[in-house]
Amino acid sequence: MSSTETNHIIQVKDLTKQFGTFTAVDHITFEVERGEIFGFLGANGAGKTTAMRMLCGLSYPTSGNGTVAGFDVVKEGEKIKRHIGYMSQRFSLYDDLTVMENMELFGGIYGVKRRELKKRATTLLQKLKFIEERDTMVKALPLGWKQKLAFAVATLHSPEIVFLDEPTGGVDPITRRQFWEMIYQAASQGTTIFVTTHYMDEAEYCNRISMMVDGKIKALDTPANLKKSYNAASIDEVFRTLARDAQRGD
Amino acid sequence: MSTLKVLLKKEVLQFKRNAFLPRLVVAFPIMIMLIIPWVTTMDVRHVNVSVVDNDHSQMSQRIINKINASEYLTLHSVTGSFDLSFKSLEHGDVDAILEIPQDFEKGFVTGRTKKLSISANSVNATKGSLGSQYLAQTLAASIKEMRARLSPAQVGDLVLIQNRYNPTLEYRNFMIPAILVILIIIITGFLPALNLVSEKEAGTIEQINVTPVSRFSFTLAKLIVYWVAGLIVITIALIVAWLVYGQTAVGSLLTIYTGAFLFILVISGFGIIASNISSTMQQAVFFMYFFVMVFMLMSGLLTPIESMPQWAQRVTYVLPPRYFISIMRSVFMKGATFYDMRFNFLALASLAVVMNLGAALTYRKRS
Amino acid sequence: MRGFLKFIKKETLHILRDSRTMLIALLMPVVQILLFGFAISTELNNVNVAVVVPKWDEQIRQSVNKLSSNPYITYKGAIAEHEIDQNLRSGKVDAIIVFAHDFDRLMTQWKQSGNSKAAMQFIMDASNTVTAQAGAGYLNNILAGELMQSNSLVETHMLFNPQMKSAFNFVPGIMGMIFILICAMLTSVAIVREKETGTMDVLLVSPVRPLTIILAKMTPYFILSCINLTTILLLARFVLGIPMSGNLSSIIVVSLVYLLLSLSLGLLISTIAKQQIVALLISAAVMIMPIVMLSGMMFPVENMPAVLKPVSAIVPARWYIDAMRKLLIQGASFGLILKDFLILVGMTLALLAIALKNFKDKLE
Numbered sequence: 003m004s005s006t007e008t009n010h011i012i013q014v015k016d017l018t019k020q021f022g023t024f025t026a027v028d029h030i031t032f033e034v035e036r037g038e039i040f041g042f043l044g045a046n047g048a049g050k051t052t053a054m055r056m057l058c059g060l061s062y063p064t065s066g067n068g069t070v071a072g073f074d075v076v077k078e079g080e081k082i083k084r085h086i087g088y089m090s091q092r093f094s095l096y097d098d099l100t101v102m103e104n105m106e107l108f109g110g111i112y113g114v115k116r117r118e119l120k121k122r123a124t125t126l127l128q129k130l131k132f133i134e135e136r137d138t139m140v141k142a143l144p145l146g147w148k149q150k151l152a153f154a155v156a157t158l159h160s161p162e163i164v165f166l167d168e169p170t171g172g173v174d175p176i177t178r179r180q181f182w183e184m185i186y187q188a189a190s191q192g193t194t195i196f197v198t199t200h201y202m203d204e205a206e207y208c209n210r211i212s213m214m215v216d217g218k219i220k221a222l223d224t225p226a227n228l229k230k231s232y233n234a235a236s237i238d239e240v241f242r243t244l245a246r247d248a249q250r251g252d
Numbered sequence: 253m254s255t256l257k258v259l260l261k262k263e264v265l266q267f268k269r270n271a272f273l274p275r276l277v278v279a280f281p282i283m284i285m286l287i288i289p290w291v292t293t294m295d296v297r298h299v300n301v302s303v304v305d306n307d308h309s310q311m312s313q314r315i316i317n318k319i320n321a322s323e324y325l326t327l328h329s330v331t332g333s334f335d336l337s338f339k340s341l342e343h344g345d346v347d348a349i350l351e352i353p354q355d356f357e358k359g360f361v362t363g364r365t366k367k368l369s370i371s372a373n374s375v376n377a378t379k380g381s382l383g384s385q386y387l388a389q390t391l392a393a394s395i396k397e398m399r400a401r402l403s404p405a406q407v408g409d410l411v412l413i414q415n416r417y418n419p420t421l422e423y424r425n426f427m428i429p430a431i432l433v434i435l436i437i438i439i440t441g442f443l444p445a446l447n448l449v450s451e452k453e454a455g456t457i458e459q460i461n462v463t464p465v466s467r468f469s470f471t472l473a474k475l476i477v478y479w480v481a482g483l484i485v486i487t488i489a490l491i492v493a494w495l496v497y498g499q500t501a502v503g504s505l506l507t508i509y510t511g512a513f514l515f516i517l518v519i520s521g522f523g524i525i526a527s528n529i530s531s532t533m534q535q536a537v538f539f540m541y542f543f544v545m546v547f548m549l550m551s552g553l554l555t556p557i558e559s560m561p562q563w564a565q566r567v568t569y570v571l572p573p574r575y576f577i578s579i580m581r582s583v584f585m586k587g588a589t590f591y592d593m594r595f596n597f598l599a600l601a602s603l604a605v606v607m608n609l610g611a612a613l614t615y616r617k618r619s
Numbered sequence: 620m621r622g623f624l625k626f627i628k629k630e631t632l633h634i635l636r637d638s639r640t641m642l643i644a645l646l647m648p649v650v651q652i653l654l655f656g657f658a659i660s661t662e663l664n665n666v667n668v669a670v671v672v673p674k675w676d677e678q679i680r681q682s683v684n685k686l687s688s689n690p691y692i693t694y695k696g697a698i699a700e701h702e703i704d705q706n707l708r709s710g711k712v713d714a715i716i717v718f719a720h721d722f723d724r725l726m727t728q729w730k731q732s733g734n735s736k737a738a739m740q741f742i743m744d745a746s747n748t749v750t751a752q753a754g755a756g757y758l759n760n761i762l763a764g765e766l767m768q769s770n771s772l773v774e775t776h777m778l779f780n781p782q783m784k785s786a787f788n789f790v791p792g793i794m795g796m797i798f799i800l801i802c803a804m805l806t807s808v809a810i811v812r813e814k815e816t817g818t819m820d821v822l823l824v825s826p827v828r829p830l831t832i833i834l835a836k837m838t839p840y841f842i843l844s845c846i847n848l849t850t851i852l853l854l855a856r857f858v859l860g861i862p863m864s865g866n867l868s869s870i871i872v873v874s875l876v877y878l879l880l881s882l883s884l885g886l887l888i889s890t891i892a893k894q895q896i897v898a899l900l901i902s903a904a905v906m907i908m909p910i911v912m913l914s915g916m917m918f919p920v921e922n923m924p925a926v927l928k929p930v931s932a933i934v935p936a937r938w939y940i941d942a943m944r945k946l947l948i949q950g951a952s953f954g955l956i957l958k959d960f961l962i963l964v965g966m967t968l969a970l971l972a973i974a975l976k977n978f979k980d981k982l983e
Contacts, residue, residue, distance in 0.1 A: 110258030415745035
């Protein structure tokens with residue numbers, strides 16, 4: 003592995019996804035460095051989720067190439083999956099299993115040993131402050147807690163990269179704060195975080211952010227540099243400047 | 253292997269927690285086995301006959317008595333006009349009308365015999381033809397008696413008929429194995445078909461697809477649950493068949509279970525295919541329903557394969573129940589051995605391989 | 620009224636967008652009626668026969684020739700006596716004819732006196748009673764028919780179905796089965812799906828009356844089912860050759876009521892079930908058996924034991940199939956199917972009322 007590849011845990015070039023005549027993701031090119039919190043911003047429908055699904059091996063790119071954790075996104079999707087964690091935008095854990103059963107299931111799938119799994123799950127649940135809900139059926143949990151559980155499941159097996167698709171969608175401000183604390187904690191332990199959001203204030207928490215408009219990446223830099231080069235007071239303003247000519251989204 | 257264990261635990265937990273599924277697997281076979289065998293009779297035993305007696309003679313009375321005494325015929329009415337009898341036939345109360353012409357007895361004595369006429373409702377062709385056949389036989393017998401002036405005991409039979417394996421000609425014995433096969437088709441076909449697609453609709457499949465879990469172990473974990481469910485279904489059905497209908501297998505139970513297991517493999521694999529290629533539960537159910545009906549109606553379960561037109565008979569070679577019902581009936585009723593049925597077992601085993609390979613291959617982790 | 624139309628539009632859009640399901644719902648009945656209408660038959664077309672001959676003579680040779688030249692018989696050759704069971708057990712043959720060792724003499728005796736010891740024995744595989752009975756009848760006719768003279772005094776008329784087509788019996792049955800299952804499957808998810816996705820609450824808080832919601836949900840499926848009805852009736856008449864001798868408007872009216880009934884049944888299931896999977900399992904898996912077995916489609920209702928007749932009476936398909944057999948095949952007048960019709964109407968109203976009540980209970 004060359005030195006650039008070890009630094010760049012994600013590297014994509016001209017990644018494109020078309021659904022029929024509709025180009026959801028249009029020739030995007032970028033790198034993500036190991037250990038950074040990378041924000042993937044854009045309006046609804048800009049193509050964030052589609053791009054992320056290609057990186058996670060859930061969807062084949064129409065063209066372009068790239069690597070995630072050193073594996074090819076086109077040919078080695080299954081290998082990528084060993085090294086990543088994923089939290090989907092739509093809650094997708096099992097409603098009819100308890101909190102602990104869900105964690106055991108997904109930990110088990112990644113081959114985390116039983117005893118180690120118990121220990122990690124307990125620690126995570128304690129941090130998330132819902133250890134007393136470990137035997138609660140998931141369908142009985144409020145949405146914010148479900149999201150916490152989804153995050154815990156995504157990081158349980160200590161992946162190299164965690165993909166978070168709108169992790170804070172629909173949760174209250176306090177939970178949102180807790181989430182970002184957890185994200186920082188994971189990053190401080192060397193995990194790379196790839197997070198999509200359409201809350202522009204959250205962008206400030208990222209090391210670097212990319213701005214996606216109509217399937218293309220319009221800007222990519224640190225929040226500070228972006229504000230400087232666009233002469234804006236907030237990321238929100240930067241985004242509004244970029245998205246002025248957007249065709250899709252709301 | 254450990255992945256499989258984890259996945260299996262999940263499937264078992266989910267199955268047990270569902271309020272409906274465990275009940276379906278246990279209660280449904282019991283209900284069906286208690287009720288359906290009673291109604292599956294094609295035995296044409298109670299042909300309702302209306303006699304139009306235009307003769308009013310000793311002979312016509314004799315014929316009427318003979319009909320009344322027959323075990324297969326039931327005398328519905330004796331009327332004076334065909335129209336009256338025909339009305340009852342139109343209503344469905346009468347299956348066949350026997351018309352005895354005027355001066356039948358007179359003609360019989362003088363040798364210028366007039367013909368008796370049978371009119372059978374043959375909307376149901378089997379019932380119509382068997383019914384009129386019985387009636388004709390009864391008439392022939394009474395005419396023969398009258399001719400020979402002999403009592404029936406002294407009339408020898410040219411042909412002896414031995415009904416082997418089912419001497420009392422109980423149609424139910426023939427249908428119980430078929431009902432058992434249908435139960436397996438319904439339970440181990442519909443359940444897997446709905447399970448996987450319900451994960452698609454709930455979105456949980458996404459979280460699984462992003463893990464390195466292989467499609468083989470994921471599919472297998474689901475299948476194992478349905479294999480067990482299928483074996484429970486057949487065991488319940490066999491027990492009811494024994495307790496309620498006193499029907500036990502003449503041949504070996506091991507052979508029956510081997511066949512049943514192979515068949516369950518085929519059908520559950522097929523269910524998974526249906527699930528994989530559907531995007532909603534409704535689609536999966538439509539897909540399964542279509543094939544379940546084809547399996548039920550075209551594989552010789554309810555009507556003989558040999559009665560179907562050539563093209564349809566050729567179709568049956570790819571229908572798995574064709575082989576299993578043949579195993580079931582032969583082993584159950586005739587005591588056939590594994591060796592007797594080897595080609596059927598071979599066909600089932602091949603279909604099992606094809607279906608399960610198909611099930612694993614149609615599961616796409618990536619779009 | 621405007622609310623009603625809006626709702627219908629919404630429901631119609633749902634269906635139209637899911638083009639795959641709609642295509643299945645329209646195509647499947649066509650394939651099924653053709654497939655089953657042509658294929659299902661109970662006529663016995665072939666009997667596999669082997670013979671056991673202790674001593675060949677000219678008479679036996681003649682008899683065997685008669686067998687092998689008969690289109691309904693496949694002659695499988697002569698076997699030894701100890702092979703009888705193996706041949707029947709493995710299903711190689713359906714019947715075995717054992718000739719007496721003095722067959723020649725016995726036949727002559729019978730011809731002269733009409734009485735003798737048995738000259739042959741038919742050993743039938745009676746595991747299938749119907750083929751065994753009919754098969755024995757065939758063999759009897761072929762080998763001994765001319766000696767029995769049983770039919771000379773009797774002439775037989777087959778009413779309504781002189782060519783003895785199985786389709787005449789089965790097509791009305793298949794129609795009854797297809798309509799109720801497909802309609803129920805279509806509507807059984809209509810309400811429970813909204814419960815699962817949470818859109819139900821939006822409906823419940825809206826000022827639209829429950830009856831309006833129920834009817835609006837039914838309307839597009841009813842139109843869809845009418846298309847199915849049309850294609851099936853056309854196929855039955857022109858492709859399957861069903862006579863349809865009854866009054867066409869009676870046929871249509873009864874069928875429309877039956878469609879409504881089936882859709883209501885689906886809706887009722889939808890109001891009861893808590894999950895889509897349960898609704899679908901009930902409308903498909905659970906209902907298939909009673910409908911095929913208890914409706915008279917396969918097994919004549921009049922053969923059922925008295926205890927089970929009431930069970931069969933609650934199966935709606937039974938009444939529809941009965942009415943259709945009378946209308947399509949017997950050419951009966953409406954008066955003859957009035958009872959069937961009234962029962963179907965009553966059932967429809969009852970199902971709708973219960974569905975509506977269940978649905979209203981959700982509001983409280």
